[in-house]
Amino acid sequence: MLCQLCDLSSASVTISYVINDKKISMNLCKECAEKKGVDNPMTTLPQMFGNFITQLLGEDSLKRSKLDADIKCDGCGLTWDSFEKTGLFGCDICYQVFSKDLNVILRRIHGSNQHIGNRPKSQRYVIDDFELKKIKLELQAAVESEDFELAAELRDMVRDTQSELNKKVDDGILR
Template sequence: MQMLCQICKKKKATITLTKIVEGQKTEIHLCKDCAAAFSDKFSLFPLPQFDINDLLADLLNAIDLYHKEEGIVSDKEIECSNCHLTYNDFRKSGKLGCSVCYHDFRDQLTPLLRRLHGNSEHVGKIPQQSKGKLNKIRKIKQLKKELQELILKEEYEKAANTRDEILKLEGVSKKKNAK
């Protein structure tokens, strides 16, 4: 179904203006002519006199050429080491071939998951019996990250306190596991 311009209601909408204020998203769909008039009236953005599709295609081609010259593997050429599914094939089908794909495509999947779900890690409900253990693991992970940052900032006293807190939490975990 073709979306019509919300101003003239005659031509196909090819431009979407998105405004986000305090988490509320508002979109307006415009044809090229109405977008140009809208842009001139409100001086929001200049509309170039060239086709955006050509610009994007040229940009992608330039990036591919640069990657070839530098010996960098493009996303299209990345392949799962287990099932040999390429990232390009995943993009076409939307389905990963095996569990190793998650590892091999992690650099490409992480931003995708963040866009889709707002996070790249599961943070949903936790079974009650696992809640305490998982919270402790998360706390230790967070403290280890803080410890690294404190060491880099050369704040050794705070780092020592953080280290002690980590050891205390890990000690409690080890004692419970020993029972």
């Protein structure tokens, strides 16, 4: 396979991005990869990410009005232009200061600016364990009020929930 930039040398490096569940790949030869700064990803990752943002959205879409261009982060002094070049924020306050522009980027890349994904495994366990305790308390209240039909249903729910938790532990999903 030939390099997609020079069409001369054999491609030995593949750069891949995933945007909106679509994988975009580019095959480069060693020389073109070095020219693009891919020879040492750990030292060039911020520059690659910054360039990626600019290339993805286009030069004009990231240009801010003259009033907005003067905005700096109160926490670290970072400007939007600096973020655009490096792809990195300097502190947590940057996310609030540049949220308007960041939301535009996140919506374009991911289709949304809200995280709708899995919770960390430890958090899943806490929620499942909380649900189990809640059902047990309801079971206890049902028994005390002598509502035995409800108590039987809740007992089955406790058994099922406990079984699910044990299965998750056995499968290595929870610890």
